[in-house]
Amino acid sequence: MNRWWLFVPLGIFALFVGLAAYQLTQPKDDFVHSEMIGKKLPQFDLRAATGGKPGTSTADFTDGKPKLLNIWASWCIPCISEAPQLERLQASGVEIVGIAIRDRPEDVERFLASYGNPYSKIGADDLSEVQLELGSSGVPETFVIDGQGTIVYQHIGDIRASDVPMLMEKLQEAAQ
Amino acid sequence: MIAELGLAALWLATALAVLQLVGGILAVRGQGELASLVRPTAIAQGALAGLSFLLLIWLFLVTDLSVKLVAANSHSAKPWIFKLAGAWGNHEGSMLLWVTVMALAGALIALIERRLPEKTLLATLAGQAFVGIGFYAFILFSSNPFERLPTPALEGNGLNPLLQDIGLAFHPPTLYFGYVGLSVAFSFAVGALLTRQVTPDFARAMRPWVLGAWIFLTLGITAGSYWAYYELGWGGWWFWDPVENASLMPWLAATALLHSVSVLAARDALRTWTIMLGVIAFSMSMLGTFLVRSGVLTSVHAFAVDPERGSFILILLAIYIGGALTLFGLRASSISEGERFSVTSREGALVFNNVMLSAILGIVLLGTLYPLLTEAFDVRVSVGPPYFNPAGAIFTIPMLLVMAVGPLLRWRQDSFARIRLPLVLIAVIMLAALALVVILGAYSLLADLGLAIAIGIAIASFLPLRGRNLLRVPLATWGMVIAHFGIAVALFGMASESAFSEEKLAAVNIGESTQVGPWKVQLESVTPVAGPNWTALEGTLQASYDGGEPVELHPQARNFWAPPQETTESQLATRWNGQLYAVIGNEAGQGRWQLRLWWKPFVTFIWYGGLLIALGGLLSLVGRVMSDLKRRQVVRRRQLLEAEAVA
Amino acid sequence: MRQLFATLLALLSLAVPLAAQDSLPPAPYAYQQLDDPAQEARAQALMETLRCLKCQSQSIADSDAPMAGDMRHQVRTRIAAGEEPEAIRAWLVERYGDYVSYAPTVSETTWPLFAVPLLIVLVAMLLLWRRMGRRKEKAA
Numbered sequence: 004m005n006r007w008w009l010f011v012p013l014g015i016f017a018l019f020v021g022l023a024a025y026q027l028t029q030p031k032d033d034f035v036h037s038e039m040i041g042k043k044l045p046q047f048d049l050r051a052a053t054g055g056k057p058g059t060s061t062a063d064f065t066d067g068k069p070k071l072l073n074i075w076a077s078w079c080i081p082c083i084s085e086a087p088q089l090e091r092l093q094a095s096g097v098e099i100v101g102i103a104i105r106d107r108p109e110d111v112e113r114f115l116a117s118y119g120n121p122y123s124k125i126g127a128d129d130l131s132e133v134q135l136e137l138g139s140s141g142v143p144e145t146f147v148i149d150g151q152g153t154i155v156y157q158h159i160g161d162i163r164a165s166d167v168p169m170l171m172e173k174l175q176e177a178a179q
Numbered sequence: 180m181i182a183e184l185g186l187a188a189l190w191l192a193t194a195l196a197v198l199q200l201v202g203g204i205l206a207v208r209g210q211g212e213l214a215s216l217v218r219p220t221a222i223a224q225g226a227l228a229g230l231s232f233l234l235l236i237w238l239f240l241v242t243d244l245s246v247k248l249v250a251a252n253s254h255s256a257k258p259w260i261f262k263l264a265g266a267w268g269n270h271e272g273s274m275l276l277w278v279t280v281m282a283l284a285g286a287l288i289a290l291i292e293r294r295l296p297e298k299t300l301l302a303t304l305a306g307q308a309f310v311g312i313g314f315y316a317f318i319l320f321s322s323n324p325f326e327r328l329p330t331p332a333l334e335g336n337g338l339n340p341l342l343q344d345i346g347l348a349f350h351p352p353t354l355y356f357g358y359v360g361l362s363v364a365f366s367f368a369v370g371a372l373l374t375r376q377v378t379p380d381f382a383r384a385m386r387p388w389v390l391g392a393w394i395f396l397t398l399g400i401t402a403g404s405y406w407a408y409y410e411l412g413w414g415g416w417w418f419w420d421p422v423e424n425a426s427l428m429p430w431l432a433a434t435a436l437l438h439s440v441s442v443l444a445a446r447d448a449l450r451t452w453t454i455m456l457g458v459i460a461f462s463m464s465m466l467g468t469f470l471v472r473s474g475v476l477t478s479v480h481a482f483a484v485d486p487e488r489g490s491f492i493l494i495l496l497a498i499y500i501g502g503a504l505t506l507f508g509l510r511a512s513s514i515s516e517g518e519r520f521s522v523t524s525r526e527g528a529l530v531f532n533n534v535m536l537s538a539i540l541g542i543v544l545l546g547t548l549y550p551l552l553t554e555a556f557d558v559r560v561s562v563g564p565p566y567f568n569p570a571g572a573i574f575t576i577p578m579l580l581v582m583a584v585g586p587l588l589r590w591r592q593d594s595f596a597r598i599r600l601p602l603v604l605i606a607v608i609m610l611a612a613l614a615l616v617v618i619l620g621a622y623s624l625l626a627d628l629g630l631a632i633a634i635g636i637a638i639a640s641f642l643p644l645r646g647r648n649l650l651r652v653p654l655a656t657w658g659m660v661i662a663h664f665g666i667a668v669a670l671f672g673m674a675s676e677s678a679f680s681e682e683k684l685a686a687v688n689i690g691e692s693t694q695v696g697p698w699k700v701q702l703e704s705v706t707p708v709a710g711p712n713w714t715a716l717e718g719t720l721q722a723s724y725d726g727g728e729p730v731e732l733h734p735q736a737r738n739f740w741a742p743p744q745e746t747t748e749s750q751l752a753t754r755w756n757g758q759l760y761a762v763i764g765n766e767a768g769q770g771r772w773q774l775r776l777w778w779k780p781f782v783t784f785i786w787y788g789g790l791l792i793a794l795g796g797l798l799s800l801v802g803r804v805m806s807d808l809k810r811r812q813v814v815r816r817r818q819l820l821e822a823e824a825v826a
Numbered sequence: 827m828r829q830l831f832a833t834l835l836a837l838l839s840l841a842v843p844l845a846a847q848d849s850l851p852p853a854p855y856a857y858q859q860l861d862d863p864a865q866e867a868r869a870q871a872l873m874e875t876l877r878c879l880k881c882q883s884q885s886i887a888d889s890d891a892p893m894a895g896d897m898r899h900q901v902r903t904r905i906a907a908g909e910e911p912e913a914i915r916a917w918l919v920e921r922y923g924d925y926v927s928y929a930p931t932v933s934e935t936t937w938p939l940f941a942v943p944l945l946i947v948l949v950a951m952l953l954l955w956r957r958m959g960r961r962k963e964k965a966a
Contacts (some may be wrong), residue, residue, distance in 0.1 A: 006511070006512040009507065009508045009511045009512060010504075010508040012455065012458075012459070012504050012507070012508075013501070013504040013505055013507075013508055016462070016500055016501060016504055017501070019466075019548065020493065020496065020497045020501065022548075022551060022552060022555060023469070023473075023475060023493055023551070024490075024493060025555060026475050026551055026554065026555060027473060027475065027486055027489055027490050027493065029554075029555075031474065031475075031486070032554075035559065035879050035922055035923070035925055035926075036923070037921065037922070038919075038920060038921055038922060038923045039921055105850040105892060105896075106850065107850065129850060129853075130853045130896050130899055130900075131853075131892075131893055131896035131897075132896075132900070134893075134896075135896070135897065135900060135918075135921065136921065137921070138921030138922050140879035140880065140893070140922065141879070141880060141893075411888065412890070413887065413888040413889075415888050418883070418884070418885075418888070420883050421883065530954070531954060534950045534953055534954055535950070537950075538943075538946045538947070538950050541942070541943075541946050542942075542943055542946070545938075545939065545942050545943075546939065549936075549938070549939055553935055553936075556935075558923075558924070558935050559923060559924070559925040560924040560925060560930055560935060560936060561877045561924065561925050561926070561927060561928045561930070562928065562930055562939065563875060563877070563885070563928025563929065564874065564875065564928060565875050565928055565929030565930075566928070566929065566930055566939065570943050573943065573947070574946075574950075682859070682870070683859070684857050684858055684859050686857070686858070747890070764857060764890075765851075765852070767851070767857070768851060773857050775857070
């Protein structure tokens, strides 16, 4: 091959085909993951979203006990399907703090009355400010926060029954 | 019965394509037993594929809900024109359209092409059949449009509301004609590689197909951009979205190919380069199809995403393009270099711009695929306008400057001294225009340069006509002049939109008015209205330009119910010097309504420019075909005379 | 059976688009411009280069998604408070990674985006020089 450069287009093309083939076999991950894992919770102080529970602030997460921070909304349909899992987690002694995104008190009330209220506190985030601070891009999402207020894990999407043991494990790791 | 007939026609067409391939290959290898069959087979294959597509259209028009595709994509309450468009507004139907157009193109070559050496022609038809077989297989094995439901559906699912728009109904087929035209160019390139015959005659045979494809691509992109502009409701007309890039890349390659094939036809130079571009142009079409269909990249325009189909297209892509590029690597060195030329010559300018176009293509390709590359390493990045605009401009600006000057140069050898006067003229106009826009208060570097260059090219594009009898200028030259002028017009629109647009977001009560640029817009009323498959809130606006006679506008916020989706229907008030773009949004509390208004000076020039470019292409195509026919007549007459003389 | 299929079809088509209907009115600065035109222009320029996280491939300046509205509100209020656009972009990138910004900056992961155009310039020059440079001497 005295004119090797005639094969350069073929080489580039082969690279592309390889890449595309690899990507086709990969499960498509459309989630935008937060870059805040391993960092401290941002500063916030949210008024109560009601449901008879108080609002929440950053200070709530530094009492030495790991917690779940659940981002949800009454208008979010997957949030309904994760409600039983949250109840299970609460029943096994996990403290769950909720943040309701763009929600009205009466809608929150109705949702909790129908699907259960596993939260110890619920803050109202009307402008998605805290959501943006957390690097969260949708509802529902669940963060594991250790006792010192550091974000250790992010779960995107609704919690399935199969996710519960994994979340328990993350919480236990965070406790150590 | 109709559906089964369509499927049978498709199978038969596939079988004929196999015959065409085998016959063509044997002929190229010197065994001519089946050679005489190749042309008729290609014609029959075209007819069968066409029949199959007509039958699908029939099924959609009568809304035959026992066919899965119709049930999934149509609805009995839909206006007939969208029922028709429903036939290709989905994956299966559009693939059938693709293969139909391709088969018809093959039939047309078989019918009319007489210039090429017979061997090259048969090789080309074999290539065409080879590509066709892949697509037939794809349709028959993984996307059968004629599949029946076990039990007929009661009602169809409807067509995506965003697609229920007259412009968009005809946008995909337009692009497809372009893609398929490039598949013909690809077959020509492969045929020439097989027989090693790259001659000006070959270029003349290939040129109409490239021109035709290019015209359709130009129209398709223009229409698509206008659709995105008024349908997405935010006044943007180009987003550098993967799907948009997928349609732009074949156009860039086709533009380069168009110019290099002209050099080959006129001067017998750039032989390997032209072949290379023939392969690249079609590979960009297939790449585009792959990106759109496979869903490997997220796009706002992705409608029919399916990874399995993606794998199928990728395999076809690997076979065809990989094969052609391998053949190119092996054979290209045995194609002798063409005629030589100096740097200051028409060819020199064309080569420079070919390289620039390829560079722009490279940038768009890189930017589009880069997120795919980083995702392989679990890093997600976004590449958007802030990257494409400046990186593209590095190559676009020199290209446009050379485009202004190139047509003034003579073939083979020329000097700048000979055309000093027009050169100085163009330079002075551009500098004056630049000074003017800066004084007018536009401070975006790219937009300012764009405006200045646009004005310069607008003048320069007509300079090739100076000193000539306009009636005797060949149609093809007029085509070039108008297409280049169209580039100037489109560029002017883009730069003006970017430099001078004004935006106004306002929450107004009924009876209140607001100002955007020179327009005063008053909200008269908001009323509910209903269409065949939607309900909407419709605003009535009175808009007056600079205190003039008011124009009434009716933007809507629509709720479609089959399938359920919300869309905004913007309304435009068009003047010669721009458009007012009005959108009505949500209720904003206290009886106020949210209005989004834009005044976009000269924005329409973008699409007028696109149409002019296509018109230029059309003139050129007609001119070339006519002169070819004339030449053919002359040749035939001479042959007749010679025959008589011998007798 | 037929009925069942039709109902299923109807349900399937309903389920997806109705999923995310939110009840609050948009954030104050989601659809309201800043009073100072210079500030608004800066906000607009920035918003056009930030990616909407809920949409498929649109900037927050081109989206009706509520979250895009909330992000526009953030951008406008921060610009009004005197923050630099690039600081706001950095703040978002710190939370969402490079994905949120349409303007790639030179980094470990993105350097080829900038190296390749340079390479293309070099190759283009080389090609043109090879193709024509020598001929010119011959011609002259």
